[in-house]
Amino acid sequence: MADSSARGSSARDxxxxxxxxxxxxxxxxxxxxxxxxxxxxxxxxxADPGRISSVLAQDRERLGDLSGHDVIHLQCHxxxxxxxxxxxxxxxxxxxxxxxxxxxxxxxxxxxxxxxIDFVEANVYDARSAVEGCFDLVYTSVGVLCWLPDVAAWARxxxxxxRPGGRFxxxxxxxxxxxxxxxxxxxxxxxxxxxERPEPMTWDDDVSYxxxxxxxxxxxxxxxxxxxxxxxxxxxxxxxxxxxxxSFEEYAxxxxxxxxxxxxxxxxxxxxxxxxxxLPMQFVLAAHRPAxxxxxx
Ligand SMILES: C[S@@+](CC[C@H](N)C(=O)[O-])C[C@H]1O[C@@H](n2cnc3c(N)ncnc32)[C@H](O)[C@@H]1O
Numbered sequence: 001m002a003d004s005s006a007r008g009s010s011a012r013d014x015x016x017x018x019x020x021x022x023x024x025x026x027x028x029x030x031x032x033x034x035x036x037x038x039x040x041x042x043x044x045x046x047a048d049p050g051r052i053s054s055v056l057a058q059d060r061e062r063l064g065d066l067s068g069h070d071v072i073h074l075q076c077h078x079x080x081x082x083x084x085x086x087x088x089x090x091x092x093x094x095x096x097x098x099x100x101x102x103x104x105x106x107x108x109x110x111x112x113x114x115x116x117i118d119f120v121e122a123n124v125y126d127a128r129s130a131v132e133g134c135f136d137l138v139y140t141s142v143g144v145l146c147w148l149p150d151v152a153a154w155a156r157x158x159x160x161x162x163r164p165g166g167r168f169x170x171x172x173x174x175x176x177x178x179x180x181x182x183x184x185x186x187x188x189x190x191x192x193x194x195x196e197r198p199e200p201m202t203w204d205d206d207v208s209y210x211x212x213x214x215x216x217x218x219x220x221x222x223x224x225x226x227x228x229x230x231x232x233x234x235x236x237x238x239x240x241x242x243x244x245x246x247s248f249e250e251y252a253x254x255x256x257x258x259x260x261x262x263x264x265x266x267x268x269x270x271x272x273x274x275x276x277x278x279l280p281m282q283f284v285l286a287a288h289r290p291a292x293x294x295x296x297x
Pocket of ligand 1: 019024025028055075076077078079081082096097098099102122123124125141143144147148275
């Protein structure tokens with residue numbers, strides 16, 4: 001069962017959360033096929049044992065040498081970043097995700113890439129009971145918090161997975177970017193909530209942030225539910241879960257192009273063509289669990 005605080009206190013809230021997660025799982029199962037067919041850097045990762053994903057490459061220096069470290073990657077999707085964490089030297093690597101189809105593909109990709117990874121199917125709110133042991137690093141990246149209704153409950157799960165002294169790193173879409181809708185015919189306008197709300201924003205979409213080739217797999221389960229969380233809600237959640245903030249950065253680039261007509265590609269990333277400093281698109285937060293916080297585990 002999920003952390004009850006993530007699903008609300010009443011039976012009605014719990015069943016609403018279950019229904020939202022069910023829709024999101026079906027949507028991500030479909031997206032996994034579309035993403036694999038799109039390329040997603042998979043063949044490059046398989047062909048070159050020294051390669052790491054373009055997302056993880058941005059965190060390589062922050063992460064350092066992971067030799068001998070136990071690592072859990074939350075919301076690992078197709079496991080391209082998970083394989084990369086293994087390649088940075090990690091000892092035990094666990095990838096956790098809600099979507100069984102993402103994990104089926106991730107297992108196959110990791111086997112082809114020669115990376116030994118334990119992939120676990122679970123809701124992130126259930127991660128503590130789904131996985132044995134504690135970790136030196138919890139990592140999660142790019143497109144994760146928007147799928148979670150309660151950022152405070154999520155941060156408590158992250159803290160519960162860390163060993164004393166263990167580190168946490170999240171690179172994610174900036175909540176200001178999440179406030180701008182898809183329709184930018186009138187320019188960048190705030191159309192969606194900035195602060196966390198109990199009710200989700202619900203869409204029915206047959207597209208994802210990358211496209212399958214013509215005639216490839218389709219998204220038939222389009223209904224999906226998302227939530228935004230403000231910067232202060234994210235940072236407060238991490239601090240109240242007992243972690244110590246080490247750094248917090250904001251960036252004007254994205255790993256994909258939310259509005260292709262307004263953006264230019266710069267290497268593996270995308271920026272606004274005009275005045276990119278107008279909008280933060282990503283943030284990176286690093287924190288750690290104190291070595292002597294008095295918790296038993
Ligand atoms: C945008 S992807 C993460 C991107 C990832 N960095 C990558 O390599 O592509 C979001 C992932 O979160 C997963 N997810 C969504 N809600 C979840 C939940 N409540 N618990 C666990 N995983 C969840 C989805 O199944 C999906 O694989």
